[in-house]
Amino acid sequence: MRLFIALDIDEDIRERIARFMEGVSGFAPDARWAKPESLHVTLKFIGEQPEPAVEQIKRALSGISASAVDIQFRGYGFFPTAKSARVFWLGMEAGPPLATLASAIDGEMAALGNPKEDRAFTPHLTLARGMGRSGSPRRSREDSPNRVFELLQKRMAALPALEFGGMTARKFFLYQSQLSPKGSKYTKLARFDLK
Secondary structure (H helix, E strand, O other): OEEEEEEOOOHHHHHHHHHHHHHHHHHOOOEEEOOHHHOOEEEEEEEEOOOOHHHHHHHHHHOOOOOOEEEEEEEEEEEOOOOOOOEEEEEEEOOHHHHHHHHHHHHHHHHOOOOOOOOOOOOEEEEEEEOOOOOOOOOOOOOOOOOOOHHHHHHHHOOOOOEEEEEEEOEEEEEEEEOOOOOOEEEEEEEEEOO
16 A cells, blocks of 8 residues: 555645636646546655555554644745756745644654654645656756746746635545556545644
């Protein structure tokens, strides 16, 4: 089972982002755009796990004690760089509670044998990926100037600062991701409440 841990997004924010995506997706028609209903804030990607490991992961996550998280959705960018963009993302501001939650999750998963993250937690929503390219924010030897997002970058530079609103996340989820040619399908396997 391919697993990850994430926060869900409030419906009104999801709708604002969906309208924005509809308005700008034509400026990068060769990109693979995320489905608005699948947008989430990834806290930890676990990857492939045998089915019996799910219960162990649920027990570990249920022991996490963390506060609810206030999040503002604003700004945008491109990974790994604007010149060799592979991913178009929407930014967020959340302060220390979100990073604390991600760190606690990372620690619990590391105790179960999953590799610890080797870079700082950078919360974002992936809106689009360049076709056939890695979604990793890290630079790669294969990176080269990429024109998939060129027109979108020009249009975005002319827009005022992006603001999509705020929310308070009061729970996080363990998800299963099922890959298919039509895109990933995400299923919530368990819910964990925040204080």
